[in-house]
Amino acid sequence: MEVQLRDGRFATIRLVKETDKDSLYYYFKNLSAESRSRFGPHSFDQQTIKSICEEADTSIQRYIAVDESTSVIVAYMLIQPGMIEADQQRYAQRNQFFNYPTTVTYAPSVADAWQSSGLGTAMIDLIEIDLKDRGINHIILWGGVQATNLKAVNFYKKNGYQYIASFWYDNKDNHDMLKEL
Numbered sequence: 001m002e003v004q005l006r007d008g009r010f011a012t013i014r015l016v017k018e019t020d021k022d023s024l025y026y027y028f029k030n031l032s033a034e035s036r037s038r039f040g041p042h043s044f045d046q047q048t049i050k051s052i053c054e055e056a057d058t059s060i061q062r063y064i065a066v067d068e069s070t071s072v073i074v075a076y077m078l079i080q081p082g083m084i085e086a087d088q089q090r091y092a093q094r095n096q097f098f099n100y101p102t103t104v105t106y107a108p109s110v111a112d113a114w115q116s117s118g119l120g121t122a123m124i125d126l127i128e129i130d131l132k133d134r135g136i137n138h139i140i141l142w143g144g145v146q147a148t149n150l151k152a153v154n155f156y157k158k159n160g161y162q163y164i165a166s167f168w169y170d171n172k173d174n175h176d177m178l179k180e181l
Contacts, residue, residue: 121155136181
């Protein structure tokens, strides 16, 4: 799906394909050190990227946005069924339990030059339509969001995510946030 952003740029949002290996590796390689430090679901090496693009598990959805003018990947978002174990344990300690078939874990990243362009919102809006159609009720942030990442915290709040609780991980204060669809 093609979207036009606030600044007039166009991007195409679609699922990752096997042929995206080099482009996706380039995307991750060119994220700033700060952006890289805030994304935790997987490493950025070529073997991991190859596995992502060749993944046969269709229950894990990996979306990208491609800049129409350059054909360069400018965003990557991962949706996984259920919750990762660490998140599930943290929520369970607070007596919060979610139904696996109606819950997904969400991990987004947007290229530095495209942050605050409206691309993240366009992507999550499109993703949420698909999730609702599949009967998903809850979206959990993968590993929460770093409390110092105010841009991301505000993005999630603006898009209907609720703050649940804070937790300390990797010497950083983090917030668990979720969205009910």
